[in-house]
Amino acid sequence: MQDVVIVGAGVAGLCAALAAAPRPVLLLSRGRDGVESASALAQGGIAAAVGEGDDPQAHAADTFAAGAHHNEVAAVMSLVQAAPAAVEWLAALGVPFDRDGRGWRLGREGGHGRARIVHAGGDGSGLAIVRVLARAVKAASHVRWLEDWELRGLGVRDGRVVAVRARDAGGHLQEFRAAAVLLATGGIGALFGATTNPPGADGAGLALALAAGAAARDLEFLQFHPTALAVPEARPRPLLTEALRGAGAVLRDDEGRPLMAGQHPLGDLAPRDIVARRLFRHLREGGRCWLDATALAERLAAEFPTVAGICARRGLDPARQWLPVAPAMHYHMGGVAVDADGRTTLPGLFAAGEVACSGVHGANRLASNSLLEAVVAGRRAGAAMRAAPARVAAAADSVELGVGATSSDLTRLRRWMDAALGPERDAAGLRRALTCIAADVGLAGSWQGRLAGRLLEAALARPVSLGAHFRCDGISSPEAPACPASRASSR
Numbered sequence: 162m163q164d165v166v167i168v169g170a171g172v173a174g175l176c177a178a179l180a181a182a183p184r185p186v187l188l189l190s191r192g193r194d195g196v197e198s199a200s201a202l203a204q205g206g207i208a209a210a211v212g213e214g215d216d217p218q219a220h221a222a223d224t225f226a227a228g229a230h231h232n233e234v235a236a237v238m239s240l241v242q243a244a245p246a247a248v249e250w251l252a253a254l255g256v257p258f259d260r261d262g263r264g265w266r267l268g269r270e271g272g273h274g275r276a277r278i279v280h281a282g283g284d285g286s287g288l289a290i291v292r293v294l295a296r297a298v299k300a301a302s303h304v305r306w307l308e309d310w311e312l313r314g315l316g317v318r319d320g321r322v323v324a325v326r327a328r329d330a331g332g333h334l335q336e337f338r339a340a341a342v343l344l345a346t347g348g349i350g351a352l353f354g355a356t357t358n359p360p361g362a363d364g365a366g367l368a369l370a371l372a373a374g375a376a377a378r379d380l381e382f383l384q385f386h387p388t389a390l391a392v393p394e395a396r397p398r399p400l401l402t403e404a405l406r407g408a409g410a411v412l413r414d415d416e417g418r419p420l421m422a423g424q425h426p427l428g429d430l431a432p433r434d435i436v437a438r439r440l441f442r443h444l445r446e447g448g449r450c451w452l453d454a455t456a457l458a459e460r461l462a463a464e465f466p467t468v469a470g471i472c473a474r475r476g477l478d479p480a481r482q483w484l485p486v487a488p489a490m491h492y493h494m495g496g497v498a499v500d501a502d503g504r505t506t507l508p509g510l511f512a513a514g515e516v517a518c519s520g521v522h523g524a525n526r527l528a529s530n531s532l533l534e535a536v537v538a539g540r541r542a543g544a545a546m547r548a549a550p551a552r553v554a555a556a557a558d559s560v561e562l563g564v565g566a567t568s569s570d571l572t573r574l575r576r577w578m579d580a581a582l583g584p585e586r587d588a589a590g591l592r593r594a595l596t597c598i599a600a601d602v603g604l605a606g607s608w609q610g611r612l613a614g615r616l617l618e619a620a621l622a623r624p625v626s627l628g629a630h631f632r633c634d635g636i637s638s639p640e641a642p643a644c645p646a647s648r649a650s651s652r
């Protein structure tokens with residue numbers, strides 16, 4: 162029986178690899194042990210209605226509200242109902258989720274009406290989960306994991322994806338026959354200047370799926386996290402988890418005034434798009450934004466060791482001083498269009514996790530729903546791949562990712578992406594970025610340039626503001642505060 166091939170070793174790829182058993186799996190990933198993934202950087206945790214008095218309906222209501230009701234209803238209901246069992250499954254596998262005398266110790270994040278976030282190691286949730294999953298995958302006899310391999314192309318026969326072309330660390334290209342292929346390659350933050358994403362989140366999997374003709378969905382919806390530490394030179398920018406605000410930290414301006422006062426009924430815990438836009442505008446007007454976590458002084462070391470470490474490495478003391486923050490590109494709601502089992506529109510090709518879009522996150526993802534989606538969708542896709550044909554014929558054609566941009570080309574691309582596809586957009590800025598990329602010799606023929614073009618076109622095609630897609634020159638959604646259009650159009 163031929164292998165199914167999974168590309169990517171974040172939470173989605175690792176969960177899929179386990180769920181595909183007993184089908185033989187070939188797992189290919191950049192980096193080793195899954196630790197170079199966005200999954201390993203996750204701090205806050207996994208959302209699930211496991212608290213006393215909570216229920217999946219309430220989780221769903223918060224998901225719809227954060228997503229500006231652009232969410233796919235069936236996908237949301239299925240995700241929130243699967244959440245408690247997903248957490249139990251991870252715990253049974255050995256993930257050391259934090260508990261207190263009454264059960265799970267729950268955190269609260271933006272957009273959630275109550276504490277609902279299960280976490281591990283305080284704010285070290287992602288790494289704790291990845292370590293346990295990677296250990297389980299390495300122990301699984303049905304999985305062969307090739308680390309430090311780079312996806313380069315797909316092999317196709319009669320319209321079906323039947324192979325993966327990948328390159329090892331020595332530059333050697335190989336084709337692997339595949340009864341089915343799952344892309345679990347994560348997000349696209351590395352295409353932006355200010356991002357919380359790791360360098361490997363460059364969108365290669367998405368670019369290749371689109372080049373092969375797979376349908377895309379909601380590409381214009383990008384989430385900016387409001388509280389990345391404002392250290393402009395850092396790639397990625399260190400994240401200060403929203404759970405800090407859930408525990409009582411406050412966003413302030415230079416004078417100490419609460420930045421979210423009067424902006425939204427949930428104040429500092431408003432959905433991310435709303436908080437990010439508020440900070441983005443304040444910074445554009447010349448102000449500075451600060452996260453005041455001094456009230457948590459006694460709790461930082463035990464409950465937020467990752468944040469405490471980030472600050473200590475930069476000589477900052479969050480127990481005594483406010484931390485400078487700015488929004489940074491964080492998560493892609495859009496991606497390769499998939500059904501409930503991760504099937505794309507191309508036979509033989511599946512996608513799960515951040516690279517995919519089932520519509521579950523709508524126009525703005527609810528905090529801590531993405532690790533949840535990576536677990537649930539990854540496992541569903543892995544299970545669905547068990548039914549792939551026993552054997553497929555050799556590829557007759559190939560679709561290549563193509564030439565990549567150089568690092569100086571990427572620096573220019575990131576500048577245009579930051580300017581045109583930030584928390585606020587307008588047609589003039591989007592068209593300008595498209596024109597600049599098309600006229601740029603280094604970028605126009607690169608796969609990154611082509612992918613950027615698809616994102617910009619998607620944003621142009623939606624003239625109305627919705628969730629995280631805010632058009633200064635369009636019609637605002639009811640919850641979004643009015644935009645100072647004159648300043649925006651002169652950007």
Ligand SMILES: Cc1cc2nc3c(=O)[nH]c(=O)nc-3n(C[C@H](O)[C@H](O)[C@H](O)COP(=O)(O)OP(=O)(O)OC[C@H]3O[C@@H](n4cnc5c(N)ncnc54)[C@H](O)[C@@H]3O)c2cc1C
Pocket residue numbers: 168169170171172173174189190191192195197198199200201202203204205206207208286287310311312345346347348357358359361362363365366400491492513514515516528529530531532533535
């Ligand atoms: C700093 C940070 C904090 C976050 N905190 C939370 C949180 O608390 N809760 C939450 O729900 N979400 C959080 N998120 C979002 C969440 O972590 C991600 O959306 C989720 O982990 C994505 O999982 P994934 O498996 O789809 O992709 P990833 O975890 O990014 O994994 C992608 C994998 O694909 C590999 N890959 C990529 N391209 C290629 C290629 N061309 N060839 C071979 N391999 C490739 C990568 O190396 C990696 O192994 C956070 C994100 C960040 C960046």
